[in-house]
Amino acid sequence: MSTPATATTTTPATDPTMTMAQALNTALRDALTDDPNVLVFGEDVGPLGGVFRVTDGLQEQFGDTRVFDTPLAESAIVGTAIGMAMYGLRPVVEMQFDAFAYPAFEQVVSHLAKLRNRTRGGVSLPIVVRIPYGGGIGGVEHHSDSSEAYYTATPGLTVISPGTPQDAYTLLRQAVACPDPVIFLEPKRRYWGKGPVDVDDPGPGMNRAVVRREGTSATVLAYGPMVATALEAAELGLAEGYDLEVVDLRSLSPFDDETVSASVRKTGRAVVVHEAASFGGYGAEVAARVTERCFHHLHAPVARVTGLDVPYPPPRLEEHFLPNPERILDAVANLQWERHLEDQA
Amino acid sequence: MTGPGAIAYDEKTAEALLPTAEPLQLIDEHGARVHCPGHELPSDAHLVALHRAMVLGRRFDTQATALTKQGSLAVYPSSRGQDACQVGAALALAPQDWLFPTYRDSMALVARGIDPAEVLVLLRGDGHCGYDVHATRTGPQCTPLATNALHAVGLAHAARLAGDDVAVLALLGDGATSEGDTHEALNVAAVYRAPVVFLVQNNGYAISVPLSKQTAAPTLAHKGIGYGMPGVLVDGNDVAVVHSVVAAALDRARAGGGPTLIEAVTYRLEAHTNADDATRYRLTGEVEDWQTRDPVERSRVHLRAAGLLDDDAEAALAAEGEEQAAALRTAMQKETVHDPRTLFSDVYATPTRLLDEQAARLADELAEDA
Numbered sequence: 001m002s003t004p005a006t007a008t009t010t011t012p013a014t015d016p017t018m019t020m021a022q023a024l025n026t027a028l029r030d031a032l033t034d035d036p037n038v039l040v041f042g043e044d045v046g047p048l049g050g051v052f053r054v055t056d057g058l059q060e061q062f063g064d065t066r067v068f069d070t071p072l073a074e075s076a077i078v079g080t081a082i083g084m085a086m087y088g089l090r091p092v093v094e095m096q097f098d099a100f101a102y103p104a105f106e107q108v109v110s111h112l113a114k115l116r117n118r119t120r121g122g123v124s125l126p127i128v129v130r131i132p133y134g135g136g137i138g139g140v141e142h143h144s145d146s147s148e149a150y151y152t153a154t155p156g157l158t159v160i161s162p163g164t165p166q167d168a169y170t171l172l173r174q175a176v177a178c179p180d181p182v183i184f185l186e187p188k189r190r191y192w193g194k195g196p197v198d199v200d201d202p203g204p205g206m207n208r209a210v211v212r213r214e215g216t217s218a219t220v221l222a223y224g225p226m227v228a229t230a231l232e233a234a235e236l237g238l239a240e241g242y243d244l245e246v247v248d249l250r251s252l253s254p255f256d257d258e259t260v261s262a263s264v265r266k267t268g269r270a271v272v273v274h275e276a277a278s279f280g281g282y283g284a285e286v287a288a289r290v291t292e293r294c295f296h297h298l299h300a301p302v303a304r305v306t307g308l309d310v311p312y313p314p315p316r317l318e319e320h321f322l323p324n325p326e327r328i329l330d331a332v333a334n335l336q337w338e339r340h341l342e343d344q345a
Numbered sequence: 346m347t348g349p350g351a352i353a354y355d356e357k358t359a360e361a362l363l364p365t366a367e368p369l370q371l372i373d374e375h376g377a378r379v380h381c382p383g384h385e386l387p388s389d390a391h392l393v394a395l396h397r398a399m400v401l402g403r404r405f406d407t408q409a410t411a412l413t414k415q416g417s418l419a420v421y422p423s424s425r426g427q428d429a430c431q432v433g434a435a436l437a438l439a440p441q442d443w444l445f446p447t448y449r450d451s452m453a454l455v456a457r458g459i460d461p462a463e464v465l466v467l468l469r470g471d472g473h474c475g476y477d478v479h480a481t482r483t484g485p486q487c488t489p490l491a492t493n494a495l496h497a498v499g500l501a502h503a504a505r506l507a508g509d510d511v512a513v514l515a516l517l518g519d520g521a522t523s524e525g526d527t528h529e530a531l532n533v534a535a536v537y538r539a540p541v542v543f544l545v546q547n548n549g550y551a552i553s554v555p556l557s558k559q560t561a562a563p564t565l566a567h568k569g570i571g572y573g574m575p576g577v578l579v580d581g582n583d584v585a586v587v588h589s590v591v592a593a594a595l596d597r598a599r600a601g602g603g604p605t606l607i608e609a610v611t612y613r614l615e616a617h618t619n620a621d622d623a624t625r626y627r628l629t630g631e632v633e634d635w636q637t638r639d640p641v642e643r644s645r646v647h648l649r650a651a652g653l654l655d656d657d658a659e660a661a662l663a664a665e666g667e668e669q670a671a672a673l674r675t676a677m678q679k680e681t682v683h684d685p686r687t688l689f690s691d692v693y694a695t696p697t698r699l700l701d702e703q704a705a706r707l708a709d710e711l712a713e714d715a
Contacts, residue, residue, distance in 0.1 A: 075525060076498070076529035079494075079499060080533060083495065084502060086484070086499075106489060107492060111496070115485070120691055123479075
């Protein structure tokens with residue numbers, strides 16, 4: 001899939017268009033090729049290639065000692081990955097769905113996140129835990145959770161979420177190379193979205209946010225599945241007179257205050273968007289950080305557009321739960337524009 | 346029956362996975378040699394080495410309990426009474442093997458050769474792990490029950506993939522066998538044929554809850570067959586049989602034979618920790634009864650009768666124990682200097698900006714205090 005551009009074609013290196021799932025598959029393939037210590041394992045990742053086909057063909061190419069199906073036991077997947085990493089391997093493990101990662105929570109929180117610290121630097125755990133997350137695919141219950149705040153609230157974890165196929169490739173390669181454990185949250189509703197992927201593009205660094213769309217009216221801060229939604233809102237907003245800047249956070253923890261603050265100081269307004277519920281959610285942290293750093297540049301309180309504070313609904317109701325461009329634009333419209341005009345008058 | 350759900354079942358193979366009705370013994374409660382089919386009494390030199398490690402381990406444990414009463418340690422979960430399990434198992438490990446202990450296995454760590462002062466870093470409250478995990482091939486003492494068993498399975502699997510001659514020993518208690526991670530670890534170990542041995546020290550209580558409220562299984566060793574691995578029941582107060590059975594299981598694991606579950610029946614002579622009141626849940630006379638089955642005394646009686654231990658040797662051993670205890674007291678009396686700035690070390694390989702900011706604030710606080 002990672003066919004490089006050849007001399008006979010005029011196609012630039014960025015041309016190959018991939019779905020996000022294909023970009024992730026290519027990243028795993030390249031990581032397995034480059035480092036014999038990389039292992040890929042989880043539930044149904046072998047002959048089936050994962051329920052989302054992210055590991056498609058990997059067992060065939062690398063054999064069943066490097067790419068293998070585990071018993072259906074998520075705590076064991078993370079717990080054994082820890083033991084393997086202590087012996088020098090670099091496991092990349094798959095949790096089949098967000099809500100199915102919870103049995104592994106104790107291993108993640110008590111060991112994965114803490115072992116470097118507990119051993120005063122003696123034990124490194126270069127482990128990637130891939131978790132398809134979020135809704136929007138019509139999944140029945142327990143298949144659509146946005147669990148990021150559980151992980152971002154845990155010191156010692158790095159939490160990453162790509163919003164584009166390019167980032168899916170680049171960030172996953174960087175996560176595998178990272179000496180620390182990375183919770184890699186894959187927006188499952190974007191698995192089939194296509195985009196250009198240049199496997200040689202190093203990007204801005206794993207822990208940096210990027211400005212996806214420059215604008216002047218307000219900053220929309222989004223990540224993972226909501227990046228595309230925010231960009232859609234920005235396009236629709238033009239007709240309403242808003243020129244929105246969209247920042248893709250990419251790295252939920254550590255947080256790139258620098259890029260975010262620079263954008264908000266420029267626009268003077270900010271809206272945080274995520275699928276997860278609002279109360280105690282990740283957006284609260286983002287809003288607090290933006291307020292602490294940009295208070296004197298803000299013309300309105302930082303707004304949040306999030307999923308509702310209810311358990312994730314059945315598929316036939318999820319459209320009412322999920323943030324959409326209209327809700328983002330409604331939030332933008334409420335950012336005290338009239339006061340700003342009064343101030344200017 | 347055929348199809349993907351079919352399992353080859355062979356009655357004879359299955360029966361071989363079951364434990365014996367009575368715990369295996371090589372030395373009985375009176376110190377006498379017992380014939381135990383399939384298990385040889387360790388050599389004289391081994392028996393003497395095991396006894397020495399138990400005497401030193403017991404002295405270490407007594408000293409740690411005393412230090413806790415004096416306030417030098419934050420907490421100490423004593424393993425007095427479980428000496429034979431901890432020493433017998435630790436000395437069965439080859440240097441290249443790995444050990445994944447729990448918070449109650451301090452004696453096993455000392456028997457493995459880890460500096461007692463480094464062992465007590467955790468319980469003194471100076472740090473979370475005082476020894477070098479890689480150099481000692483010993484995981485940090487694990488407090489969340491049974492979670493260490495999965496680390497043991499993972500490391501064993503990695504060693505097997507590397508083709509290394511390494512076996513791994515996971516230590517568990519009877520309470521931990523009720524945890525989900527024990528189930529996952531036993532199952533995955535058996536499926537992977539990982540070179541790992543699980544030793545359950547059944548001391549009768551999970552803090553205050555007796556085994557009868559923990560399981561309805563005939564014995565904990567019976568759980569082995571459910572995972573397709575041998576379950577072996579041993580007298581946990583007989584250091585010879587613990588050592589012999591654990592060593593055999595480690596050899597079997599190294600040779601590609603897969604994992605073994607061993608249940609060692611023993612007793613915790615002290616309370617759960619210094620903060621516990623064991624009189625609330627133990628029967629009158631229970632402790633006294635188990636004191637008559639003291640593993641160190643049993644080994645001593647056996648060695649004396651076998652002519653492997655005399656007054657001089659015992660005196661020398663006691664003196665060695667006193668020397669070690671004195672060194673530990675000196676180490677524990679030394680005031681540790683804690684640099685608060687190290688709070689931010691080793692959270693990530695490279696400190697994050699967030700941590701740098703908090704470190705700067707803490708540095709300001711420290712400067713103001715100074």
